[in-house]
Amino acid sequence: MTGALYIHIPFCRRRCGYCDFYSTVCADESIQSATVERIIQQAELIAERFSPTLSSVYIGGGTPSALPLPILERLFDALGRLFTLSAECEVTVEANPETSGEAFLRFLKTTPVNRLSLGIQSFDDRVLQLLGRDSSRRTALKAVERAAANGPARLNFDFIGEIPGVPASLTACDIRTAASFRPSHISVYALSVPEGSALEKRLAGREISSCVEEAFNEAAAFGYERYEISNCALPGGESRHNLAYWRMEPFWGCGPSASGTFPNETGRVCRREGVSPLEAFLSAEPEKSWTEEILTPRDLLFETVMMGCRLKEGIALDDFYHKTGRVLRDAAPKTVARALKAGLFREENGRFLPTAEGWRWLNRFLVDFLSELDSTL
Numbered sequence: 227m228t229g230a231l232y233i234h235i236p237f238c239r240r241r242c243g244y245c246d247f248y249s250t251v252c253a254d255e256s257i258q259s260a261t262v263e264r265i266i267q268q269a270e271l272i273a274e275r276f277s278p279t280l281s282s283v284y285i286g287g288g289t290p291s292a293l294p295l296p297i298l299e300r301l302f303d304a305l306g307r308l309f310t311l312s313a314e315c316e317v318t319v320e321a322n323p324e325t326s327g328e329a330f331l332r333f334l335k336t337t338p339v340n341r342l343s344l345g346i347q348s349f350d351d352r353v354l355q356l357l358g359r360d361s362s363r364r365t366a367l368k369a370v371e372r373a374a375a376n377g378p379a380r381l382n383f384d385f386i387g388e389i390p391g392v393p394a395s396l397t398a399c400d401i402r403t404a405a406s407f408r409p410s411h412i413s414v415y416a417l418s419v420p421e422g423s424a425l426e427k428r429l430a431g432r433e434i435s436s437c438v439e440e441a442f443n444e445a446a447a448f449g450y451e452r453y454e455i456s457n458c459a460l461p462g463g464e465s466r467h468n469l470a471y472w473r474m475e476p477f478w479g480c481g482p483s484a485s486g487t488f489p490n491e492t493g494r495v496c497r498r499e500g501v502s503p504l505e506a507f508l509s510a511e512p513e514k515s516w517t518e519e520i521l522t523p524r525d526l527l528f529e530t531v532m533m534g535c536r537l538k539e540g541i542a543l544d545d546f547y548h549k550t551g552r553v554l555r556d557a558a559p560k561t562v563a564r565a566l567k568a569g570l571f572r573e574e575n576g577r578f579l580p581t582a583e584g585w586r587w588l589n590r591f592l593v594d595f596l597s598e599l600d601s602t603l
Contacts, residue, residue, distance in 0.1 A: 230470040234481030243425030248483035267512040282467035291321035323369035341380035381409035391432030405448035410463030482507040540579035558598035
């Protein structure tokens with residue numbers, strides 16, 4: 227079986243107020259080492275049960291670059307021992323500007339990593355302070371300069387848009403600065419603020435005056451194509467790993483809270499998630515360090531719609547029928563008909579494709595789709 231592997235490193239130097247991924251602030255190397263050893267044990271179980279050929283590996287978090295290099299080296303050694311990587315395998319590691327120095331980049335040259343994803347978020351000091359980032363314009367610019375000169379061939383720069391009180395002109399300036407370094411990929415995610423968080427209090431009373439569409443329009447002037455609702459790339463620079471998620475291809479996850487979706491031995495689609503918090507992950511036996519469920523036909527159908535509609539390429543209707551056993555139009559006929567009539571989607575060459583307007587109203591479409599789907603079951 228061919229698939230993708232995600233590894234979650236749950237450690238950060240500091241928690242960001244907007245982040246909804248599981249992580250913990252921990253500098254104890256013994257705990258970090260024990261966590262990586264448990265991740266390796268999970269990887270051993272995946273290799274033994276499925277013997278997959280990996281089309282992509284993504285090491286995210288948290289902040290993988292915050293780990294001591296000898297611990298990261300053990301992880302890469304284990305992955306090389308356990309798995310076969312396809313000839314075109316994309317191997318990504320995430321890093322923050324403040325933890326991606328020369329030593330880290332030299333280390334990456336000794337590994338299979340061929341893609342680096344830097345969490346820039348903004349080049350503006352005021353925005354970084356507002357978001358609670360442990361970075362600065364100077365640190366971020368130095369990081370991208372180092373990565374462009376000495377990092378892997380494929381680079382991604384992550385940004386946050388639609389921040390209350392931050393004008394569109396500032397976000398556009400961030401994208402122009404990023405594009406000048408010619409990374410293969412740029413991500414721009416709309417800010418999501420956790421309810422009741424300190425960040426929500428800091429942003430109270432500020433209005434959103436920008437949208438991610440403006441950022442992607444800016445990137446387009448530099449040759450970047452928006453191929454997914456939050457991502458754009460130079461030709462050939464699309465994230466192969468994330469495409470596996472959005473196309474509902476098999477993938478496995480290792481680490482606390484890391485998720486995987488793949489067909490099991492009976493052909494049913496299985497969802498696995500690493501147990502969390504970290505204490506529970508470390509205390510569980512390796513075989514019990516995941517929770518596992520079989521996706522219902524309803525959940526599989528809706529997730530296939532939800533993920534596929536994020537992509538400019540949309541959903542291949544034949545593939546949708548093969549995965550779900552349903553015709554897309556028949557699953558929620560009124561919602562689909564309304565969306566096509568309103569120009570939010572179109573059908574072309576056997577695909578169900580979102581338009582730019584469809585992306586703007588995607589959440590509303592998905593709510594309506596699920597409501598109608600449930601009414602027919």
